[in-house]
Structures are given as C-alpha cells and as structure tokens.
Amino acid sequence: MPAVISRRSLYCLAAAASLLALWPAGAATADDPPGSSTPPPPASGSGGSSDGRSVAASATHSQIRLSYPKGGGGSGKKGNLAAIDPNWKPPACWYEPVFTPEGLKDFVKSSGGDGDVGIHESWFGTGLWTDHYKDGKPEANFDDPSSMADGYKNYNIGKGGYFWRSVAPDESDPDSWQCGRIMFWQPAGQVPKIPHAPTPKMLAEYAYNRVKIPETKIELKPQAKSTVNVPTWVWLDKGTFKDVVVRAELPNTGLWAETTAKPVSLHLDPGTDDADTFPSSGTCNFNTDGSIGTPYKAGDANQNPPCGISYLHATDGNPYQLKASITWKISWKGTGGAHGDLPDGTFQTTQDMNVQEIQTINR
Template sequence: MRALLLSLALTATTLSLTPLTGTPLTVTPLTGTSLTAAPGGDPGGPRGDSFGSGRTRGVILRNSKIVVSGNGLGGKSDGYRVQRPCWYEPGDKADDMLERQEDVRDYWFHTNPDGTTEDFDKFLKQYKDKVGEDGRWWTPAYNAADPNGLACWSGLEGAVWVPAGQTPPAGITLAELYQLARAALTVPEPTINLSPDVKSYVNLPTWVWLTGVGATTRSVTAELPGVMSATVTATLSRIDIDPGTTGNRAEVKENCGPTGHPYVKGGTWTCGVRYLRSSADHPQDAYQLTVTTTWPVTGGAGFTFDPVVVDAVRQIPVGEVQTTVRESGKN
C-alpha cells in the first residue's frame, strides 16, 4: 500500500547524484504502512503547473518539488512529450523524515481507528531504522499532463530509502529534467501583417512581417532545488513564406530576418510576396498565405532537441489592376 507522506521538503544541501554502475543498487521501500491514498485518486501534495489554465499544457507536476520558471512559459504546447510520466525525487534525510512521521500520529490513528500504539510503533520503526545512515528518502511524483501519469505514479512505492550519492531505479535524472523543461517550453503564435493590408494586386509587392512575437529568445528552467537544474532556450532564427500557390504565380522574397520587415514608404522590399496572377480562381477568391517561424532549441552539453516550428495563416485576396480606356471625340 502507498504511504501518504506529508510535506516532504528538500534541504539547501546540494546532492551528488550518480547513475548506477556495477552491482545493482538496493533500495528500501516502505512496508506495512497504513497511511494510504485512495486508489486511482489525486494524491494531492505540492503542485507546480508550468503555465496557466485555459491553454494546452505540456507539464502539470503533481507531488513534485521541481520548480518550472522562465519567459518561455504561458503559450500553447507544441506537443513535446516527456518519455517517462512518473519518477522518484530525493526528499528528507532520515532524522527529518522520522520527525515528520511522528508528527502525523493523530492523523494515523484517525485513518486507522482500529490501530494500536504497537501498530504505530511498527509503522515508525522503518524510519527509525535509517537514522544515522547517510542517505535520503525518495518519494514519487508525476506529470499529470500525460494520460498515463497517475497510473504510473500509483505503481511506485510511497517512499524508498536510497544511500547517499546514488539514484534509485526510476529516480529523476538530469536528462529527464531537461525533458520536463522542454515540454514546458512554449513560443508565441504570431500575427501576420501585410502591406497592402486588405487586398493586394497582381505585380504589386506585398510586404510581410509578424507582430505578437515579443522576445525572440525564450527559456525555461526546471529546477530540483538544492539538487540540479536544466535550462532549455529557444531562439527565433527565421521565417519562411509559403504564398499558397505555385512558383509561376508568385514571387517570394525571404530576406526577412527573424520577424520580417514592416512597410516603410520608399523602402526596399526584401520580405514578402508578389503575386503574378489573380486569386479569383481560388477558394474564397484568396490565396492562403502561410508564414512559418522556426525556433532552434538548445540545452546543456549533450542534450539536443528539434526546433519548435509554428505556422501562422492568413487569407490574401489578389485582384487585377483595372484600367479604363476612354475614347476622345472631336468637337
């Protein structure tokens, strides 16, 4: 049965976590505990949503001490998934954990009305046995944005004792912390601006630029305080223009920089599209112009990610320039 461990907080001491090598690590799970979470229910505990409600979420942390921060939060997720939806995180040392469990005596008897003092002492023994040993109790957390997160969490022990300097099987790793940061990273969905704005005409240069981009460098840091942290950074490098038609009907200029160039009277047209044919034969009498922003993503040494790619779409009607020929008469 899963132990319900209350308010497990990290100390300020920096831990040295090393992967398993050679012989397998033996960890000590809790046994014989009676403080349990309801099967299949929300375990509650500390929470750290990566960004606010109302938008698609890439990371929703439950029972986790991981802190997610940065100017890359607040947008719509691009669908990046963390490979494993649950994990163990390092928690209290033996003395601190024993003190916390002694403090829940009243709650223990509340949830175990038939329990005896002897039963509670047996419950505490597993914590007392670790006092004086160098190590920590590791507790489970999960990503609720993953549909398998809660089920994965339910399959983990309520806590496991791990000797100092070692990481248990399913313990959080630096690579997974980078994945959490990447899953939380978002970039804005920009707005396409055109000049001329409402309608363009055959052979007339249409300037293209983006607004709503904000900072062109966006970062997210996922930090396990006192243990380790991982930062990923996305930098807007370029935009690509798809005019919504074939090359014989449109000329595209893509010397745009990261966000295009707003129209300037008398300026040189370097970013946009010049349509060579009317859009009258297209649906809604308009071409569908697509502007793609590409944000390469960097992490720490040895951690690579695909770029974030975001499309913005706008309908652009293109008409023929009409000319009127007047026949002059004689007086």
C-alpha cells in the same frame, strides 16, 4: 488493518456501494492495468515537502522549481511549443525526494496516513505507513508484486537523507506505469541509480514543455487586402523574437538544467494552393540582426520580396487562412557541464487574408 487502495480502485469502490464494506477488510488491491477502461478519479491524498513541512501535494505534483532567466516576461499572448518530431514527448514519470525522515513521521501523524506512496497507489490509515516505514515490515513494490521493498526502522530518523516518491504529471499516461516503486529512502547527496531517476536531461525535457513563446505576429504590406498577382511583403523587425530560457531545479538533489529556445526561421502557409511564396519553400530565415525579410518601401511594388506571398486567385468572401509559424531551435545545459539538443519546436498563428481581383494598386 487499513487497506492499500489505489486511486482508481478507490473510484470503483465509491461507485459501487456493495463494495464499500471491503475498505476495512485489509485487502491490498492493485490499480487496473494499463489500457483499462476504468476512468481515474481526481488525485487524492497528501504529500510532504522535503523540508519536513506538510503540503497539499500528490504523486501528480512535482517539486521541480521553474524560473525564467530570459524571455519569460511581457504581457502579450503566449503559448507552448509543439515539437516538430511527432514521436517526442516530455518525461512521463520520474522519482524525486519528498520527505525527510522527520517529515514523513509528522505527515503520518498529522494526516492520519492518507496519502500516496506512488503514482498509482495510495495508503489510507496509519497502519501500513507505520508497518513499513516505522516497524520495518517489507512491502511489495507496486510495479512487480514479486519485488519486495525492505522496511525501515522509525522512519530512518537520525540517518539523514530523504524518502523519494514517483511523480507523473499525467497519471493516465500509460508510460507513467514505468515508475512503480513505492516510496523509498535515499542517503542525502545521492541520486538513486535506478531507471527514471532524475537527470539534467530529464529536467531540460520537463522545462521544454514549460517554454512560453510569444504570439507570431508578422508585418504585412499591404495590410488590409492583397491583390491578385501582386506580392504581399512579409517581415519581422529585429528584436521582435528573442531567446527564451527556462531553468528547472530539483531541490535537495543538486540537479538543474536550463532549456533555451532560439528563433531560427519563419514559415508561411498561404492557406491555398493558388499562391506563390517567397522564397519558394515558404521558409524565411532570420537575418543576422534578428529580423526576417525586408520592410516594404516605396518603389518595391514591382519587385519580389525576400519573404512574402503572391496570391493567384481572389477570395470569394471567405478569406484565406494565412498560417505563420516560427521554428525554435532548442538546446540545454545542466549540472556538471551536461548539455545537448532537443527537437525543434514551432508556434503557429493564423490570420485572415482577403485578396481582390485588381491588377494594379496605388502604394
């Protein structure tokens, strides 16, 4: 009987030639437990799409579809948000439909049965696929060997519905072990009522990690070099930063969510303690028209800017590193009127600031 071999176990076997003879022996081996020092190899195996077509996918590849209804265009440099809450992270794993009954049968026949039945478990050869999904033999759930999954007759063809499989973008994340069921069937139009089943909030959290934010480029006056004790004005014109919306949809579930990132403030870090910020907190809020601060104009030299910096000491050939970060407020809405907030995010850029020791400057 073909073996049930995890990707990590397969890696270990391939690294030790003396163990290769175990492959056809029919042993069912489990992954190393979380925290193991054994490095996982690249994901292997094939999956299938829920419309029955075979696709090159594994349990590390999701079928969630992303779109950008707002703010996703443009050719400028972009980056991902960093959550202000250090304890927040996107979902480590979840379940989603991957095969129709007919699609699973076609996959086993066309691939020879080499593929993933879960995040940390792959089956190689047709025997175990047909034993469990065709001939009705029960099989242990990977997360709990004492938990048995009932088998299926002829891949449940004629019953409709989908076979669901666990998904983890990063299988090395210890939290991905929380989704340990082997692939299971669910009637069409139903989302399983189990831990880590997909929800609108889960999709919103997934989308959060795909929000692309434009580079924070601020306007300065003076631009080339600041002067000790003379304020440098900082501003952003209206329309520089706009809301970004990411939509995530999970096919064949009816679930969707839209995550919206709205810019709310600019924070300035002068790069030295020998500086004053305006306001003193260093945080400049967006104006009602979407701008920040006020552009410098002739006659403002002796005034403190609503948003800016005053350096107290000159640089010595090594410029200060001015950090400018936009804070984005994150909200979401989804299927059935669900909605809520997610942790604020930031995106930061750094630029050189040279400061000269001159007390007056012509403007």
